[in-house]
C-alpha cells in the first residue's frame with residue numbers, strides 16, 4: 001500500500017487530498033493517513049497541508065523502491081545491531097546471490113580486528129551477500145572487486161579522488177571514507193557465502209572518529225544520495241564479478257585495484273592478530289597479499305591485517 005501511495009504522490013506535482021488517494025486505492029482515509037505516516041518514518045518528506053499531501057523530498061531515502069530491478073534483493077532496516085549479523089542469518093537460510101542488507105543505523109556496527117564501527121544516521125551501512133562457486137582461497141578476489149568498484153564509483157560518479165588502502169579500505173587525503181569487512185562460510189571445501197560489509201561516510205558527521213575519517217558531504221560540500229551510490233556500486237560490482245572466469249584472470253583484478261592504490265610505496269605499520277610490523281609496502285601480489293619490505297631488506301608476505309600509514 002505504501003508503495004502505491006508513493007507512486008500516486010510522485011505522479012503529482014501538487015497537493016493531493018487524502019480523500020482522493022483513498023478513492024483511488026479503495027481504502028479508508030485513516031489507512032491512507034497511517035501509511036503516509038509510515039512513509040515519513042522511512043525518510044520520505046511529505047508535507048501535510050489542509051488540502052492534502054505533497055511529496056517534498058525522496059532524495060536520500062534508503063528503501064527497496066529506490067532500487068528498481070533490485071527491490072526483492074535489498075532489505076532495508078531503520079536500526080539493527082549489525083548488518084553483518086542479519087546478513088549471516090539470511091545467508092544461512094539460503095538467500096540468493098547479491099542480496100543486500102542495509103541499515104540507517106547500527107547499534108553494534110563492527111569493524112575489522114574487533115573494533116566498533118560508529119554508525120550514525122546519514123552514513124551508508126550495508127552487507128552484500130554473494131555466493132561464488134569457488135574454493136575459499138579465491139574469495140579475496142571479490143573483496144578486491146568490491147573496493148575497486150566502490151572506488152571507481154566514487155571517482156567517476158561523485159568526483160571524489162578516492163584511493164584504496166590495503167586490504168580494502170578507501171581513503172581520501174589519508175582520511176577514511178569507507179571501511180570494509182568480510183566474513184565467509186564454507187561447505188565441502190567450497191564457499192557457501194561471502195558477506196562483504198561496507199560502511200561509507202556519506203552525509204554523517206565524522207568529527208571525533210579515530211583514525212581520522214571524512215564524509216562525502218565534507219568532500220563535495222553537498223549531500224549525496226546513498227541509494228544512488230549503492231545502486232551504482234552494485235551495478236559495477238555485478239558487472240565486474242560477472243566477468244570473472246570468462247578469460248579474466250587474478251592478475252587483472254589486483255592490477256585494476258592497484259591503479260587506485262595509495263598503499264604501495266608507503267611506509268606502513270601492519271597490525272595482525274599476532275603482531276605489529278613496520279616497513280615499506282612493496283607490492284600486493286596476485287593473491288591479494290601485501291608484500292612488506294622490512295627494515296632489514298627482507299620481504300614479509302602479509303595475508304591479513306590492518307594497515308596504518
Ligand code: BTN
Nearest residue numbers: 082109110111112179180197199
Ligand atoms: C573496518 O574498517 O574496520 C571495517 C568497517 C566495516 C563497517 C561495515 S558497516 C556495514 C557492516 N556492518 C558492520 O557491522 N560492519 C560493516
